[in-house]
Amino acid sequence: MATVTTTTTTSTSTNGPPPPKTIQPPPIIPATSRLFKPLQVGKMQLDHRIVFPPLTRNRNADDHTPLPFMVKYYADRASTPGTLVISEATAVSHLEEGQDNTPGFVSERQVAAWKQIIDAVHAKGSYYFQQIWGMGRASFPEFMAKKGLKYRSSSAVPMAGVDAVPEEMTEDEIQEIIQSFVDTARRVIAAGGDGVEIHCAHGYLLDQFLSDAVNKRTDKWGGSTENRARLVLEVVKAVVDAVGADRVALRLSPYAAFQDAEKGDIHGQYLYIINELKKMPAPLAYLSLVEATGDPGALIFGGKSVNQGRTLDFILEAWDNWSPVIVAGGYTPATAGWAVEEHYGKWDTLVAFGRHFLANPDLVFRIRNGIELNKYNRPTFYLAKNEVGYNDYPFSDEYLATHAKP
Numbered sequence: 001m002a003t004v005t006t007t008t009t010t011s012t013s014t015n016g017p018p019p020p021k022t023i024q025p026p027p028i029i030p031a032t033s034r035l036f037k038p039l040q041v042g043k044m045q046l047d048h049r050i051v052f053p054p055l056t057r058n059r060n061a062d063d064h065t066p067l068p069f070m071v072k073y074y075a076d077r078a079s080t081p082g083t084l085v086i087s088e089a090t091a092v093s094h095l096e097e098g099q100d101n102t103p104g105f106v107s108e109r110q111v112a113a114w115k116q117i118i119d120a121v122h123a124k125g126s127y128y129f130q131q132i133w134g135m136g137r138a139s140f141p142e143f144m145a146k147k148g149l150k151y152r153s154s155s156a157v158p159m160a161g162v163d164a165v166p167e168e169m170t171e172d173e174i175q176e177i178i179q180s181f182v183d184t185a186r187r188v189i190a191a192g193g194d195g196v197e198i199h200c201a202h203g204y205l206l207d208q209f210l211s212d213a214v215n216k217r218t219d220k221w222g223g224s225t226e227n228r229a230r231l232v233l234e235v236v237k238a239v240v241d242a243v244g245a246d247r248v249a250l251r252l253s254p255y256a257a258f259q260d261a262e263k264g265d266i267h268g269q270y271l272y273i274i275n276e277l278k279k280m281p282a283p284l285a286y287l288s289l290v291e292a293t294g295d296p297g298a299l300i301f302g303g304k305s306v307n308q309g310r311t312l313d314f315i316l317e318a319w320d321n322w323s324p325v326i327v328a329g330g331y332t333p334a335t336a337g338w339a340v341e342e343h344y345g346k347w348d349t350l351v352a353f354g355r356h357f358l359a360n361p362d363l364v365f366r367i368r369n370g371i372e373l374n375k376y377n378r379p380t381f382y383l384a385k386n387e388v389g390y391n392d393y394p395f396s397d398e399y400l401a402t403h404a405k406p
């Protein structure tokens, strides 16, 4: 999981929906709801708009290779055909494998292990995107030191609560990381993945360039809205050139204060990115946006999660359905129905459920049929290399009575 700092970014206002703590049976969402309407996303023909989002789970081996039991976890969550399954964040180079038991997509062993997962998701009739990232200063400094790797970021600005100062990345290192994103995207596609989601959120490496709280550079990679956005835009363009726009997605978390990656001018910074992306010759497969209520700083530590009237509307308006948008952050089945039908009803929107999907392998079936959800168990979210809290959440009796054994 992410570095545990004392700066949990809980907020005091209560005018947004808190994340659910107890699980109610979902209301019956009419089968006619847009939530269950098929949608073309990139090259994929999704059967509905409920998405399994990227979730760090620490079930990889010490060499950052997926453990074999991860195949079942991903395949189970792909059990409703036509579901989009997105992998946990995966390092684009060994230099970015900065926390214990998180994965990479670099070595032959890693690629072979992921290929089994990709094949298993496809065997269920579902689709698969690999989320790819660098961790930068969100790596654990002691872990990096032990491996003899440089602890680095956009600038030499430490993260609150972490007793280490990252080194500012050099021009060569920046060029190398762009190439690492490209090489990894190629490996994902060669392994059969449907696409890659570039992680520019939550204070990880690309977000460390975007944030004026972290990025203090005075070269072309910092110092202005345009310069802070340069790295993510160059990465997106290079990856699009390599694998095609319809196989590339981008994740952004405009409001997250997690790992101190705030932005002073949120609207200006993100609208610049959106407008630049829209100048590209073809749309990305999708844009993934985290609601203010989805800030991991609040969610991971069980804090209060609020939106304070901060919405994603300005981005959706600017994007204006250039391609579909996935929203995430504290949604319930009922609010998801409301989001796709009403709040974001003008656009093609999908909703991701992290905690509910990890606890309910048949989440899509349950929502469609109004079946009570399993409760998630937070203490086992990050139980390293352990199947407890991972492959032991049951399918519903209703699912088991009507389907072959998963």
Ligand code: PHB
Residues within 6 Å of the ligand: 001, 002, 003, 056, 089, 201, 202, 296, 300
């Ligand atoms: C985490 O490891 O806690 C984590 C990873 C990726 C995210 C958010 C949180 O986007």
